[in-house]
Amino acid sequence: MTRPSQISSRDSFRTRAELEVDGLTYQVHSLAGLGVDALPWSLRVVLENLLRHEDGDRVTAEQVQLLLDWAGGHEPDHDAALDLSPSRTFLHDTNGVPTVVDLAAMRHAMVELGEDPALVNPQIPAELVIDHSVIADVFGRSDAFARNVEIEYSRNSERYRFLKWGKETLRDFAVVPPGTGIMHQINAEYLSRVVTAEEGWLFPDVCLGTDSHTTMVNGMGVLAWGIGGIEAEAVMLGESLSMRLPRVVGFRLHGDLPEGATATDLVLTITERLRQHGVVGKFVEFYGPGVSATTLPDRLTIANMSPEFGSTCAYFPIDAETIRYLRFTGRDETRVALVEAYARHQGLWFDPDHAPAYSETVELDLATVVPSMAGPRRPQDRVLLTEAQPSFRRALPDVLGLSPAQDGVTSRADEASAESFPASDPPAIDDDEPEPAPSHHVVTRLPDRPRREVSVTLGDERHTVDHGAVAIAAITSCTNTSNPSVMVAAGLLAKRAAERGLRSKPWVKTSLSPGSKVVTDYLTDAGLMPALEQLGFHLTGYGCMTCIGASGPLVPEITEAVHEHDLSVVSVLSGNRNFDGRINPDVRMNYLASPPLVVAYALAGTMDTDLVGDPLGHDHDGRPVRLADIWPSSREVQDVIDATVEANMFTRAYADVFTGDERWTALDAPVGDTFAWDQDSTYLRRPPYLDGMTREPAPLQDIAGARVLVKLGDSVTTDHVSPAGAIPVHTPAGQYLTGLGVERFQLNTYASRRGNHEVMMRGCFANVRLRNQLVPGVEGGSTRNQLTGEVQSVYDAAMAYRQAGVPLLVLGGKDYGSGSSRDWAAKGPALLGVRAVLAESFERIHRSNLIGMGIVPLQFEPGESAGSLGLTGHETYAVDGLADLGDGRRPESVTVTATGDGTTTSFRARLRLDTERDAAYVRHGGITPYVLRRILAEAG
Structure with a gap:
């Protein structure tokens, strides 16, 4: 083909x-x-x-x-x-491996159907960046990067050889090897075309990726967003993406950021504002005079957070700042000229005085942005820096189970306080003073809090840690490390702190994992790396790391204190997500912050401090050192950027981007049109989705006699459904692997084992912070087997239902499936036997992923919910109307009947198959069999 x-x-x-x-x-x-x-x-x-x-x-x-x-x-x-129809697809390794696994499985299915396996090939360019596998195992030492890369290869070489097979076998499939950078930063700094030139044509670069933060390049005028790995397979193989015409929310920016406010503060403010407005499934587009006042790195930072405020994309049009950034990052002049000429000709060039016809509008005066954080559980829960300590204290009792909690996955005892702090004055500036404080403030009454002082020995010294001790301080993720302004600010703050004799507290796991080698180049040239290293922020790797749960183990003594004394410790990271159980299973409170604030909290060592008013420590002479004393001004930051960051850094860093180091080149790649599966592999197994596939789909059946596998509350994330972090040894997945002889140290993460469906099935609904209302008061991957009444792991219960021939449902609340575009959050339930998910609302990507696996998304009618209908989840369910799905037939709703305890409840639920293509995917049992049958039909 x-x-x-x-x-x-x-x-x-x-x-x-x-x-x-x-x-x-x-x-x-x-x-x-x-x-x-x-x-x-x-x-x-x-x-x-x-x-x-x-x-x-x-x-x-x-x-x-x-x-x-x-x-x-x-x-x-x-x-x-x-x-x-996208012009290219974009993948990372943990979603990319299962995508390539599925392509390999499709090739095998082709052989079994008597066809040429080479018919299965990408039809548009596909680029994969290996950036999600490195873990911050080693930290705080000069060889941390080298050791972590060495460990990464020892754990993942089998997967990497498989990706090399894909690179050599599949057409138009390119791989960026490990140790290069974070996919979205590489996309912005090197891969994005903005305007594509191909076969004598010019057209816009439209990029769909397997990571929800593919939106980052919206900041440079590329229309891009995240889709699941399941959808990515389809578009790679020539399918268009069927979507509803979106509503477009115009976000008007005006004014200028005040001194002391960072891009991180801006994006947390925008995230809070848009979550409150409601933009799920909508485009967000920025306009107004404030756009021209926003640097392109700041635009990238904002666009990167699109999944956190729930929109499909967060688009900034092309303008002179885009052109400047293309030159700044070393793009050749031919490319730069094409982008400007095409954008001007097509009316894609931004006019700050023009306002298109938007569906809805929101606005923000940039001058009102103040230093902020977000936490302890969600990126939209913004907290003013001046209120971080009282907010922590209000949240702590709920985390410790000392206050009433909702039955859902996350309780929000502190939500009102997180959204109703009194106004804070912006930072005061003295024209003669180059070191302005982040904020002058008046702190509201400080709540009391539970105390649990634990004595730990670290090195030769005894220390006392309490609830709120900062166990992780990580400068990590594409959101912030792509932005020189916040990275240089972190370096300058570290330099001043080190000069005053301050050091990070010894119980803090400190790490620096930038998005590209350019970052360490300019930090080194500016003379800032030595200071960061003095504070423990050594380079740990070029990858997502802490932000995706690859934080590695805590300081061992802190882990012991957490387990023995039920200590609630904190992470502070410059990431984009802080969901329950995501960052580290031993850390229950997670706060997003700018890189300089990450450094500051490493110095303070606790969340239970007034970071603005209290000393971070004392200098050589015993004098207190406060944040205002070491905070750099925006002018100082810009002077460093102007003096050190140059275009040749980017051209040098990306000169051999696809080549890799000696470890990569030494890997032997398998050969052959089909992949030779190893039945003893614990990383790669041929998935069962296409077993016994016929050339025509069987008729779709209604659901009868179904039971509820799990009943969940609001804001269930894909991390709750399919965690990405470390695989605990006591879990079904851990027991499965150790039973095969895998050592505990080699268990790795769920993210790294997504090519093995046996692991991922056992990891489904296994997040350590999941709250399943069928087993109230219990956290983790447990449920009640309603055939026996026994409390079991979700996996064991699902297998019991399968043996009994019982189909399964999931009951959920609002925003079901928010978070990462994680295909295993749909693949896992499908393999467990889930036929439908009934929720109050769905996050866009996850709804598409469910459909892509043949799972039917059903939505309660407005004003109705499991609670309002009196559904406990212990009933037996029937869903009538699915059999009516056929070519051209797509009912808007179905009838759900719940029977239990002598009562019957019947109600209508919306069938969230929004397009004819959605309906076709479900009729075929998912995207993969649908696409395979289309290829077979085209082959004749």
């Missing part, structure tokens, strides 16, 4: 034209004559995509007309479906 062209248009709207750039003539589908001024910039990219792919079948003239009607001032039909 040859790769299809990116252009397959009927050109019904006569938009094909020529554009000359630097003496070369290119073909374009021009928007110039279509009158698109009222259309949001992000939807202009979608419009071009539809025009270029209009074929009368998947992409029709009616789809194009929907956007033209919007541009013409007519209210769009947001229930209408569009088909978007």
